[in-house]
Amino acid sequence: MKGGRETVTSPRPRASLSWDDGTIVVVDQRALPGEYRMLRLETVDQVVDAITSLAVRGAPAIGLAGALGVALSAYRHCSDGMTDEAAVRSDAARLSSARPTAVNLAWAVRRAVGRLAEGPEAVLAEAMTMLDEDAVVNRTAAERAADLVEAQFPGEPVRLLTHCNTGRLATAAVGTALGAIIELSERGRVTEVLVDETRPLLQGARLTAWELGEAGVPYRLCVDSAAAAAMAQGLVDCVLVGADRIAANGDVANKIGTYGLAVAAARHGIPFVVVAPESTWDRELADGSGIVVEERASTEVTDFAGVEVAPAGAAVFNPAFDVTPAELITAIASEDQVFRPQVSQGTSPGAGSLGEVPA
Numbered sequence: 001m002k003g004g005r006e007t008v009t010s011p012r013p014r015a016s017l018s019w020d021d022g023t024i025v026v027v028d029q030r031a032l033p034g035e036y037r038m039l040r041l042e043t044v045d046q047v048v049d050a051i052t053s054l055a056v057r058g059a060p061a062i063g064l065a066g067a068l069g070v071a072l073s074a075y076r077h078c079s080d081g082m083t084d085e086a087a088v089r090s091d092a093a094r095l096s097s098a099r100p101t102a103v104n105l106a107w108a109v110r111r112a113v114g115r116l117a118e119g120p121e122a123v124l125a126e127a128m129t130m131l132d133e134d135a136v137v138n139r140t141a142a143e144r145a146a147d148l149v150e151a152q153f154p155g156e157p158v159r160l161l162t163h164c165n166t167g168r169l170a171t172a173a174v175g176t177a178l179g180a181i182i183e184l185s186e187r188g189r190v191t192e193v194l195v196d197e198t199r200p201l202l203q204g205a206r207l208t209a210w211e212l213g214e215a216g217v218p219y220r221l222c223v224d225s226a227a228a229a230a231m232a233q234g235l236v237d238c239v240l241v242g243a244d245r246i247a248a249n250g251d252v253a254n255k256i257g258t259y260g261l262a263v264a265a266a267r268h269g270i271p272f273v274v275v276a277p278e279s280t281w282d283r284e285l286a287d288g289s290g291i292v293v294e295e296r297a298s299t300e301v302t303d304f305a306g307v308e309v310a311p312a313g314a315a316v317f318n319p320a321f322d323v324t325p326a327e328l329i330t331a332i333a334s335e336d337q338v339f340r341p342q343v344s345q346g347t348s349p350g351a352g353s354l355g356e357v358p359a
């Protein structure tokens with residue numbers, strides 16, 4: 001498999017990203033659930049394309065792909081022990097700006113570039129360290145979030161709702177919010193997960209449902225607009241989602257539709273929990289108003305599975321993300337902490353507040 005696609009049958013490589021023989025191998029998330037296909041990325045152009053086309057997606061995963069992309073560039077631009085740092089920095093800038101919203105991408109690329117003066121091996125070592133760290137970070141944040149939910153519903157099985165995909169495909173290991181859901185299920189605590197399909201690109205239907213099926217967690221898929229009705233009917237005890245960027249005050253950018261979920265959850269007194277690594281925090285931003293929200297192609301909305309479903313020339317509003325105000329968020333769990341925006345702002349935690357668990 002060189003510079004292209006390979007359909008993998010058995011055994012499936014489990015890692016969503018890896019470094020192999022001087023190239024980056026990723027699960028092609030565009031092909032799921034129909035096909036478990038790997039992409040081998042040999043050039044920075046291919047890495048940028050994989051990120052922009054969502055072959056690789058999810059905030060931690062695009063960060064890791066970006067860091068490995070810097071390693072790829074460093075090897076390509078090294079001869080006789082000399083690295084053309086300017087060329088690598090130019091590639092790094094392209095990688096960093098492939099998608100604007102998830103801060104993990106710029107963070108990881110910057111971290112990899114930080115080792116550039118030591119040569120390609122050091123850049124690759126840094127990227128591989130980030131891959132290893134992501135596994136630990138996922139596990140710790142997921143367990144912390146699972147503890148939080150268990151503390152709120154002691155001894156009771158819970159009905160959860162999630163949006164987009166925050167699992168192993170979106171990270172290097174078990175995932176963030178989906179990692180917590182799978183952890184809760186392994187503890188025997190999950191009755192059912194309602195999975196928003198996540199229009200327009202169906203990360204919930206295509207990827208999260210697939211991952212939950214793989215993990216043996218009971219789920220039902222619903223259209224995004226059914227989520228509020230499910231809450232009103234008492235079908236949801238807690239909402240768990242991931243994040244692409246978190247401002248210093250706890251405002252959270254995540255997949256479009258997250259804000260609406262948070263509003264509905266607040267209306268029904270349902271805890272709304274965000275699970276994300278510390279690398280998703282952007283503490284240089286005081287609040288979410290400064291977060292750049294990616295707008296994607298209109299065809300994602302006007303076409304469905306290659307068929308036009310809107311009048312030719314229809315104008316489209318297609319933001320890939322929205323920003324949920326901190327006041328609607330019950331808790332944000334990372335590998336290091338549980339941040340409760342309402343507590344930190346000194347406002348009442350409200351009906352959806354989660355019980356105290358060790359931070």
Ligand code: MRU
Nearest residue numbers: 057058059164166170242243255
């Ligand atoms: O456009 P996507 O699919 O990359 O959006 C992904 C999300 O919004 C996820 O919820 C977020 O990146 C967290 S992944 C652990």
